[in-house]
Amino acid sequence: MIKRVIWVVLDSVGIGELPDAEKYGDVGSNTLGHVAEFNNGLTIPNMEEIGLGNITGITGLNKVASPTGCYGRIHEASNGKDTVTGHWEMVGVKSEIAFPTYPDGFPKSVIDKFEEFTGRKVIGNKSASGTEILDELGEEHMKTGALIVYTSADSVFQIAAHEDIVPLEDLYKYCEFAREMLTGEESVARVIARPFLGNPGSFTRTPNRRDYALLPPHDTLLDLLAKKGLDVMAVGKIEDIFSGRGITEAVHTKDNMDGVDKTLEYIKEDKNGLIFTNLVDFDMKWGHRRDAKSYGKGLEDFDARLPEILSSMKDTDVLFITADHGCDPTFKGTDHTREYVPFLAYGAQLKKGFDLGTRIGFFDMGQTIADIFNAGEIKNGVSFLGDIK
Structure with a gap:
């Protein structure tokens, strides 16, 4: 009997x-x-041993003769390629319409309302x-107290503020207002607090980022597990992506x-249910910044830690490794x-060397x-448990 699933999302590690x-261009x-x-x-022998290099279409990695886990690739069904769309789909929400984006900035009506609330x-x-917008506007922000609002190719409303100029609690309050404001046609996927420190020429973003995502439109896998009395333990930005819904601790x-x-700390707590982890550096620090060298080093660093996870697992645990989109x-x-x-599955109760295609x-x-x-059915999904177990 499987009592726990450790689900690790390597944020943005697409495979073709x-x-x-x-x-989508x-x-x-x-x-x-x-x-x-x-x-x-890349030197990533542990993921290759499970079967990463054996996945259909994978290039540049080693195939192994006898993978220790199950492996395959998955095609996103939703319309989009952002973090919220990918994670929501994982737990049962298919997004037919992509979240709005703002390549030319937000409408004046939105900015006016935001300025009125924040003062x-x-x-x-x-x-x-x-990083570039901090270099461009960080000094002006520090002199005037004006808030740096910006977006990206994703559906995001981002607010950057220096922690010595705008207290974190105020920045979070501004984000909460923006989340409430951005509904209907302006329903951006996420409002993001982007606090930073430093001086002109040497600004650095701090770990105090917060994401304020839309609530999923219906119950998801996380809700089903929580209602069944299982632990749903969120690591990283998972809690923010789901606005806390269906999460029992984070x-x-x-x-x-x-x-x-x-x-690893959650694994050692010996609770039953789901440990849901997002490792965001691949996307935030290296993918968007087009730093292929650091991206490769990050993959190798994760792979070097993978044996710690595998050795901490019990026979009643299974490990899933996947991603939510690409960011080449x-x-x-x-x-x-x-x-x-990619999709990798490993555990004492799972098959070895099974190709999910x-x-x-x-x-x-x-x-x-x-x-x-045995938590019931989520929307849209078809189980492959019978194939890998």
Whole structure:
């Protein structure tokens, strides 16, 4: 009997363009393959041992003769390629309409209402890199107290403020207002607090980021598990992505390695249910910033920690490793990329060397977890538990 699932999302580690990539301007993207190529190969033997290199279409990795786990690739069914869309789909929500984006900035009516509530002027109001906009407007913000509001290719309303100029509690309050304000046609997927410190020329974003996501439109896998009395333990930005819905306890993290540490702490607590972890550095620090070298190093660093997770697991545990979209650091622009995501499954009660092939719908992972716990049916998903167990 499986008593616990450890579900790790390597944020943005896509494995090659989807058939509909042209619709998104992403033909030619391949996050993992291009990172491996850029770095003249990757040293990730532990994920390769489970079967990562054996997945259909994978390039640049080693195939093994006898994988220790199950493996495959999954095609996103929703319309979109952002964090919320991907994670929601994992737990049963199929998004037919992509969240709105604002390449030319937010409407005047939105900015006016936001300024009225905060009592502060807005500067920026455009699509920009998070680090570049601090270099451009950070000094003005410090002199005037005006809030830096910006977006990206994703559906986000981001508010950057220096922690010595705008107290964190005020920044969070401003974000909460923006979340309440941005509804209807302006329902952006996430409002994000982007606090930073430092001086002009050397600004750095702090770990005190907060994401304020829309609530899922209906119950998800997380709700089913929580209602069944199981623990749903969220690591990283998982709690923010679901606005706390269906989460029984959560911990935020400062980086990938802290995320692994917190996951290991939950494993050692010996609770039953789901440990749901997002490792965001791949996306936030390296994908969007087009840093293929650091992206490769990050993959190797995670792989080097994987034996700690595997050795901490009990015979009643299973491990799922996947991603939510791509963000090819060698590709044009700074946007996410529409790609297949990998799927790895490992555990004493699972088959070894089973190839799931290609599946359509991240929600199949969610339904498989629901079946593991006899928690009922989520929307849209089809379980593959009978294939891997």
